[in-house]
Amino acid sequence: MPNNVDGRDEEFEEGPSKSELKRRMTALQELGVALTQLSDKELAQIPIEDPRLAEAIAETRHINSNSARRRHLQFIGKLMRDIDPEPMQRALNSLFNKHQAETDQFHALEVMRDDLLSRGDAAVQDVLVQWPEADRQQLRQLIRQHQRETGAGKPPAASRKLFKYLRELQESQGGA
Numbered sequence: 586m587p588n589n590v591d592g593r594d595e596e597f598e599e600g601p602s603k604s605e606l607k608r609r610m611t612a613l614q615e616l617g618v619a620l621t622q623l624s625d626k627e628l629a630q631i632p633i634e635d636p637r638l639a640e641a642i643a644e645t646r647h648i649n650s651n652s653a654r655r656r657h658l659q660f661i662g663k664l665m666r667d668i669d670p671e672p673m674q675r676a677l678n679s680l681f682n683k684h685q686a687e688t689d690q691f692h693a694l695e696v697m698r699d700d701l702l703s704r705g706d707a708a709v710q711d712v713l714v715q716w717p718e719a720d721r722q723q724l725r726q727l728i729r730q731h732q733r734e735t736g737a738g739k740p741p742a743a744s745r746k747l748f749k750y751l752r753e754l755q756e757s758q759g760g761a
Contacts, residue, residue, distance in 0.1 A: 614662030616670055619677055621645040621658070631676045638664045694755060698748045702731050716754040723750065 601609075620631060620642050633639045641661050648654045701708045701724065709724050727750065730743035 610662060610666070613665040613670055614658060616674060616677070617642070617661035617665055618658055620673070621661070623680075627680055630680060632672045635664060635668050638668065690755065694748060694751050698744065698751055701728060701747060702744060705732075712751070712754075716758060718757070719754055 620628065620633075623631070628642070633642070638661065641657070641664055645654065645657055645661070648657055697712065701712065705728055706725060709721055709728075712719050712724060713721060724747070727743050727747040731741065731747065734741060734743055
């Protein structure tokens with residue numbers, strides 16, 4: 586016989602399902618795995634309040650056996666059940682987004698360099714629009730040097746110098 590008016594048992598309505606609990610535990614363990622893969626400098630930026638968790642993360646680097654590592658990662662997941670993972674997740678996302686932005690800037694510079702090398706002097710104006718302080722003569726010299734190196738079958742030293750110069754321009758403008 587039902588325990589309440591609408592015909593459902595109250596004992597079945599309390600708490601998340603077993604599947605939901607397992608998803609939460611898996612997410613915590615995955616967060617723990619991500620924390621173990623960070624460098625010391627990156628890990629210092631993550632707010633880990635539990636000293637046992639910080640110690641367990643540090644210990645993971647010394648474990649070589651796959652089965653022992655798997656068990657240790659499960660232990661880290663268990664330790665994370667007792668803390669609020671949200672600040673750590675936010676810090677990890679922020680760190681990831683910072684890395685992603687740096688990678689995107691790097692790729693944009695590579696594309697610009699390749700465009701300069703393929704289009705030549707016609708692309709110099711694009712660089713000058715983005716960075717008015719850029720030295721037109723230096724850009725043209727690096728492009729010509731690259732063309733000579735390519736024709737002679739030499740290593741792409743001018744291409745590297747051009748990329749370095751573009752990076753300096755970007756950093757002088759504050760990473761824009």
